[in-house]
Amino acid sequence: MHTPICDELGIEFPIFAFTHCRDVVVAVSKAGGFGVLGAVGFTPEQLEIELNWIDEHIGDHTYGVDIVIPNKYEGMDANMSAEELTTMLQSMVPQEHLDFGRKLLTDHGVPVEEGNDNALQLLGWTEATATPQVEIALRHPKMTLIANALGTPPAEMIKHIHDAGRKVAALCGSPKQARKHADAGVDIVIAQGGEGGGHCGEVGSIVLWPQVVKEIAPVPVLAAGGIGSGYQIAAALAMGAQGAWSGSQWLMVEEAENTAVQQETYAKATSRDTVRSRSFTGKPCRMLKNDWTEAWQTEGNPEPLGMPLQYMVSGMAVAATHKFPDQTIDVAFNPIGQVVGQFTKVEKSATVIERWVQEYLEATNTLNELNEAASV
């Protein structure tokens, strides 16, 4: 599965692993793939610590950082510092929503201590708070790719990253968005189908991928949304993608920080157990259905706020997940794609990469055998 993008990034396999865990980034890059650290949940100081740790452990390999600058978010017209913006946004979160979130937690036996529950934190969900993350990332020479999860990065940011000799990627859910990315000078476009975990659109991968490839050729496209085996990577490459961008699989590896309760829940889930819900981030985001996602779409209950306000409520549930794994599972943020139905066990990251390469070869052999049979 060696594609031109492998040479451009100096990697063996075009397998991109999106993860919030530094250990997974290192394990994937060392196994020949390309680890990408999701930065949104880290303060600039924490991010610096994570990247230093990665640098120390990753050897000669490279990695990427994923940020979140949405096309549109509440308060984005404000010309303010990160601190001022945070204060303004905090004042926009209704007390009713905070109370409702806290009640959902306490109803599930999760102790909630107001003022110490991680609510009202803005994190990296805006341009003002993501920009310092980019600055930090660019100080790390092995960090060779910055991806934006939502929307086209601002022009000056693209220029800044290019001037630093790094590449820019951006996710899209339609050929139109892909065209916008390509016109802005994005180097790699990640086409994510609606079956994907996290923020996603509604168009399925099998339809989306070839449309995006055609729209922006020769700009390289990575296929996302439904990647959990080498068979699916072969499908993506057959349709013209240069590689695969995966997220869900890396929640089911030994190196991940997900709780054992979460991983057991993922292992049991079928592909029908996920939902696109606005209940955690304010934008449609695919995750396991649970009491939290159901509650925020029940008539009569508060409706989810926009991005980034909703996370300033749901952050309390996210923060409680590691402290109270058993009590929170039905109110936790369990982002994962429909591919969850394929997962039955937790593997080592390196084992996943090896398995995917084997499955990819099996798939291409299948096609070769069919062509040979046809020509006999």
Place this chain on the structure above:
Amino acid sequence: MHTPICDELGIEFPIFAFTHCRDVVVAVSKAGGFGVLGAVGFTPEQLEIELNWIDEHIGDHTYGVDIVIPNKYEGMDANMSAEELTTMLQSMVPQEHLDFGRKLLTDHGVPVEEGNDNALQLLGWTEATATPQVEIALRHPKMTLIANALGTPPAEMIKHIHDAGRKVAALCGSPKQARKHADAGVDIVIAQGGEGGGHCGEVGSIVLWPQVVKEIAPVPVLAAGGIGSGYQIAAALAMGAQGAWSGSQWLMVEEAENTAVQQETYAKATSRDTVRSRSFTGKPCRMLKNDWTEAWQTEGNPEPLGMPLQYMVSGMAVAATHKFPDQTIDVAFNPIGQVVGQFTKVEKSATVIERWVQEYLEATNTLNELNEAASV
């Protein structure tokens, strides 16, 4: 793309074309694929006429018939004749729904003549009304495959079709349904992803197809939902499918009976312009969003009835489509999958088959070149 199923059915390419037009059935089968006539809209007498016409024009080629026996429908516990069942179901359609449907049409300038508007027709949407269709189909020797669009066919029907030396196929949207089909003795399972046109589930093709292949191996699986090019067929075969089942593409061929207005609308639509709606058949069915689909999900308006009652209302819109193409386009039944975003023109059926075969070869060549590059 020669797979074992080609030999079993005596066809050149494992390309299955679902269509309501006999001309398309003939054109596809003669071009090396396998045409399948959707029977649900025909009375037994009409179906007999269609199949006779196909027999006369298809030469030595074979074809299939698609029926609709849902797992569950209103009135299915009734032990009645088709006539009695029809009368009972007609009495269950609320006047409010009929009036609402008629108002939607008249508001769009479509003349509606009560009692002569094709409302209250049951058609082939139940076991009682589909069974005579099977009887008729089995009288035609070139008709070698009967597919059920919704659910596992009844055991006695499977046995009856097998005794007549024909094959049985059934559509599914999950590995669990696929297992049920396989256990019942269905010969070919069609795994249809949520991007597909017509009745579909929510799981995307890229996730669904390999799960179904794995679940019921070695029973052959056809990939459906998002097939509109040979690239997508290569993806399906790379994931273990034995062929492709397509529907949307065959609305965009010269031989189709769709109106020019419909085909222009399809040509302009993007993959984001479809919706899964219960507004025509009572079960979630993917089609172009329009005023009819929107109206039936607007709060305060009547909610769609179950299957088959809703079609006993929406039949009036379907019937008006050919008589008043310009006025009905915004209230017509335009079933099509997300793949609609790929379509820009109307082609001949044989040209589509040729194009798909070429694209398939391109896709497999792409993979071969990547493997060669990797081994250099």
